[in-house]
Amino acid sequence: MPAIITATNLRFLDKLRFPDIRVEQGSATFICGESGTGKTTLLKMFNATATPAEGRILFGGQDIAEMDTIALRRQVLLAGQKVYLFDDTIRGNFEQFYAYRGETCIGTDEMAGYLRLCCIEFPLSTRCQPLSGGEKQRVFLAVHLSMKPKVLMLDEPTAALDKKTAKRMLSQMKEHCADNGITLVVVSHDPALVGAFADAVIPLTEEACE
Amino acid sequence: MSNIVQLDLWHFTLIYLLLLVVVSVLRFTRINQTKSLLWASARMTLQLTLSGLILTYIFQNPHPAFVAVYLAGMITFAVFRVFSINKQLNRRFRVIVAASIAFSGLAVMVYFVALVVGESLGNPQYVIPISGMLMGNTMTGVSLGVKTLYQTLDDQADRIETLQNMGVKPDRLFMPFVRRSMETAILPTINTMVGIGIVSLPGMMTGQILSGTLPTTAILYQIAIMIAICTTVCLSTFGSLYFGYRTLYNKRNQIELNAQP
Numbered sequence: 001m002p003a004i005i006t007a008t009n010l011r012f013l014d015k016l017r018f019p020d021i022r023v024e025q026g027s028a029t030f031i032c033g034e035s036g037t038g039k040t041t042l043l044k045m046f047n048a049t050a051t052p053a054e055g056r057i058l059f060g061g062q063d064i065a066e067m068d069t070i071a072l073r074r075q076v077l078l079a080g081q082k083v084y085l086f087d088d089t090i091r092g093n094f095e096q097f098y099a100y101r102g103e104t105c106i107g108t109d110e111m112a113g114y115l116r117l118c119c120i121e122f123p124l125s126t127r128c129q130p131l132s133g134g135e136k137q138r139v140f141l142a143v144h145l146s147m148k149p150k151v152l153m154l155d156e157p158t159a160a161l162d163k164k165t166a167k168r169m170l171s172q173m174k175e176h177c178a179d180n181g182i183t184l185v186v187v188s189h190d191p192a193l194v195g196a197f198a199d200a201v202i203p204l205t206e207e208a209c210e
Numbered sequence: 211m212s213n214i215v216q217l218d219l220w221h222f223t224l225i226y227l228l229l230l231v232v233v234s235v236l237r238f239t240r241i242n243q244t245k246s247l248l249w250a251s252a253r254m255t256l257q258l259t260l261s262g263l264i265l266t267y268i269f270q271n272p273h274p275a276f277v278a279v280y281l282a283g284m285i286t287f288a289v290f291r292v293f294s295i296n297k298q299l300n301r302r303f304r305v306i307v308a309a310s311i312a313f314s315g316l317a318v319m320v321y322f323v324a325l326v327v328g329e330s331l332g333n334p335q336y337v338i339p340i341s342g343m344l345m346g347n348t349m350t351g352v353s354l355g356v357k358t359l360y361q362t363l364d365d366q367a368d369r370i371e372t373l374q375n376m377g378v379k380p381d382r383l384f385m386p387f388v389r390r391s392m393e394t395a396i397l398p399t400i401n402t403m404v405g406i407g408i409v410s411l412p413g414m415m416t417g418q419i420l421s422g423t424l425p426t427t428a429i430l431y432q433i434a435i436m437i438a439i440c441t442t443v444c445l446s447t448f449g450s451l452y453f454g455y456r457t458l459y460n461k462r463n464q465i466e467l468n469a470q471p
Contacts, residue, residue: 073377
């Protein structure tokens with residue numbers, strides 16, 4: 001499989017050094033490591049919301065430092081650790097996020113399909129504010145998944161979920177991504193999930209940081 | 211109309227006795243603000259005495275240079291007051307705030323004095339008090355607007371991060387916050403217009419009536435100054451926020467809310 005993201009000699013500020021990285025197209029690659037080893041920072045450098053002090057990141061063979069960052073972020077889409085939903089219905093959230101990107105929103109059936117993929121089969125008219133943390137997280141992920149990026153980066157996607165739901169959701173997401181040629185990059189603390197779903201693992205260790 | 215009763219200094223000092231009433235209420239309620247009340251009163255007395263003396267001198271020796279210097283002082287004070295309330299502003303944002311306050315204050319003042327009143331711009335008796343009223347309100351408006359913007363951005367950090375990660379353009383992302391902050395900044399001025407003349411006679415009108423101006427004339431001035439204030443506040447907050455928010459992200463569309471130390 002060809003690489004979709006490669007990174008060499010990456011350093012962030014003076015604090016973090018990263019091993020050379022290769023993410024294969026269509027794979028599910030997990031980033032593991034203890035707190036403070038730069039997992040989230042790595043994802044942020046991949047979508048150019050953070051800039052490395054040194055090193056190069058290539059996306060599809062192109063240096064991301066020379067790419068339009070807005071276009072890059074839509075192709076290398078990061079669903080961050082902090083879940084944000086508008087104070088609106090589930091449908092309203094889909095509509096608002098798409099409107100912010102200046103895109104036509106997907107249809108009702110498609111929305112319901114993505115919610116099912118993320119194990120949250122609530123009616124689209126459900127208001128999001130009263131939902132639990134885990135339910136919000138799944139709606140949040142469904143919106144991201146529906147945007148059909150080339151690479152979907154998930155930062156602790158199962159943090160608020162119980163083990164059973166986490167497994168079921170990740171397995172459905174992985175299958176969907178594999179079918180649609182979407183590369184998954186996942187930061188996870190949970191060794192059970194890594195063991196079950198990772199095609200490749202990028203270990204970030206204390207030694208890697210100065 | 212009779213002219214104003216001149217306050218003689220001995221009688222004038224009687225007004226300070228009222229502060230004793232405030233002090234006793236503060237003591238009784240154990241609100242520990244006696245010191246700041248006395249400090250504020252002393253500062254006010256000193257500042258107003260000084261500006262009274264300076265204005266008397268300028269009015270007796272009117273020269274455009276004095277007017278210019280006084281205006282420059284006023285603008286500088288207003289600008290630094292906004293900075294001291296909003297410490298996290300980055301350099302470019304500060305320049306934009308200063309330019310917006312100076313430009314809108316001066317532009318509206320010139321329009322008011324030269325076109326509406328038809329006086330010379332070198333006449334301190336018109337230029338200085340009118341600029342003072344405009345600058346004072348502008349200072350409050352811009353401070354409020356910028357403060358609200360930063361507060362909203364702080365409160366909405368997760369929303370900003372999510373939208374940024376989704377590849378939303380920064381102008382799209384910031385506009386709702388800019389709009390909300392502008393609204394907060396100009397609403398007090400608009401509300402004042404609604405209540406004016408019913409509950410209170412505004413300061414400028416009161417002053418003119420006390421000094422013997424016909425209320426009908428005083429009203430015309432008051433209406434004019436209210437509209438001028440509203441325009442200045444609107445222009446200066448618009449300039450500060452609409453151009454200022456663009457300093458909060460770089461060419462790589464990375465958001466940096468606070469000034470780098």
